[in-house]
Amino acid sequence: MKEALYYEVYNKEKGQLKCNLCPWYCIISEGKVGNCHIRKNIDNKLIPLTYDKFTSISLDPIEKKPLYHYYPGKEILSFGTLGCNFHCQFCQNYEISQADFDESILKYVTSSEAVAMAKQNKSFGIAYTYNEPLINYEWLKDTAIEARKYGLKNVLVSNGYINEEPFSNIVEYIDAANIDVKSFRDDFYKKICGGKLAPVLRTVEMLVKKKKHVEITNLLIPGLNDSDENIADLVDWVSALGIEIPLHFSRYFPCYKLTINPTPPSTLERARKIALKKLRHVYIGNVVEAEYNRTYCPQCNQIVIERNGYSTSVVGLKSGFCKKCNHKILY
Numbered sequence: 149m150k151e152a153l154y155y156e157v158y159n160k161e162k163g164q165l166k167c168n169l170c171p172w173y174c175i176i177s178e179g180k181v182g183n184c185h186i187r188k189n190i191d192n193k194l195i196p197l198t199y200d201k202f203t204s205i206s207l208d209p210i211e212k213k214p215l216y217h218y219y220p221g222k223e224i225l226s227f228g229t230l231g232c233n234f235h236c237q238f239c240q241n242y243e244i245s246q247a248d249f250d251e252s253i254l255k256y257v258t259s260s261e262a263v264a265m266a267k268q269n270k271s272f273g274i275a276y277t278y279n280e281p282l283i284n285y286e287w288l289k290d291t292a293i294e295a296r297k298y299g300l301k302n303v304l305v306s307n308g309y310i311n312e313e314p315f316s317n318i319v320e321y322i323d324a325a326n327i328d329v330k331s332f333r334d335d336f337y338k339k340i341c342g343g344k345l346a347p348v349l350r351t352v353e354m355l356v357k358k359k360k361h362v363e364i365t366n367l368l369i370p371g372l373n374d375s376d377e378n379i380a381d382l383v384d385w386v387s388a389l390g391i392e393i394p395l396h397f398s399r400y401f402p403c404y405k406l407t408i409n410p411t412p413p414s415t416l417e418r419a420r421k422i423a424l425k426k427l428r429h430v431y432i433g434n435v436v437e438a439e440y441n442r443t444y445c446p447q448c449n450q451i452v453i454e455r456n457g458y459s460t461s462v463v464g465l466k467s468g469f470c471k472k473c474n475h476k477i478l479y
């Protein structure tokens with residue numbers, strides 16, 4: 149069994165360990181798991197139960213992550229498993245993210261097998277996604293290092309809820325990320341997700357500082373995080389990091405414990421208008437309208453990438469630059 153990184157003995161007499169991977173800092177007694185359900189104290193060692201074990205393996209369009217400015221139209225081999233260190237009331241993937249560990253439903257894939265699968269499937273990289281991949285830190289790190297050796301890219305799709313030190317020791321292996329910033333209000337994180345905002349923002353800032361490709365998703369939920377002020381604060385923060393960072397507003401549908409009605413299209417359009425005052429690339433996800441998912445050249449307004457569902461056509465780009473005015477679109 150793989151031993152976890154980032155833990156310490158908390159109380160030797162009581163057989164308790166402290167996990168230092170994420171801001172929960174769980175104190176875990178013998179035979180118990182942490183708040184993410186997948187890091188377990190077994191004989192006074194912390195074991196990441198999902199190391200090498202997966203519920204979901206799929207070759208996905210990169211647009212599904214969503215990443216719109218990174219290898220547009222290409223497919224990426226994607227891995228997900230059980231567990232999450234958030235407990236969002238609206239989770240779309242709750243069947244895996246909130247499940248207890250159950251070995252009988254998991255497929256075994258080592259890091260080197262994952263890399264071989266990616267090569268066989270002609271994937272340009274590996275995506276760590278579906279549930280929260282950072283709690284499966286050890287497999288992610290081992291696989292990302294292995295993937296790099298074979299020229300594959302590593303794509304992280306995450307809630308960003310991890311402590312600074314572990315993230316600083318993995319960020320160099322990440323090539324691109326979509327981080328879910330669920331709200332710009334700490335009380336939303338506390339009440340609706342079970343977490344805190346500040347560590348999420350720090351993770352995004354670390355990625356940007358390391359010049360990684362970053363896109364941000366914000367699911368808008370009526371009455372909970374969709375005020376003009378909340379949206380404007382998020383947009384101000386993103387624009388301070390970089391006006392080229394793509395921002396994806398996503399339409400909420402009732403799921404798991406949340407029964408509020410779906411986000412009205414007018415809310416998403418309002419958010420997009422606010423964001424376009426400061427950002428160059430703003431998208432609306434979980435809607436059918438193609439116009440909200442096109443990439444326009446911010447300089448000459450030419451359509452450079454057309455998207456229809458997960459069908460993507462790169463129509464106006466040459467080597468990442470707008471064919472018409474030569475403005476740089478892909479970074």
Ligand code: SF4
Pocket residue numbers: 167168169170171172173174181182183184185186187233283
């Ligand atoms: S990674 Fe899991 S066990 Fe570790 S502190 Fe976070 S929730 Fe707790």
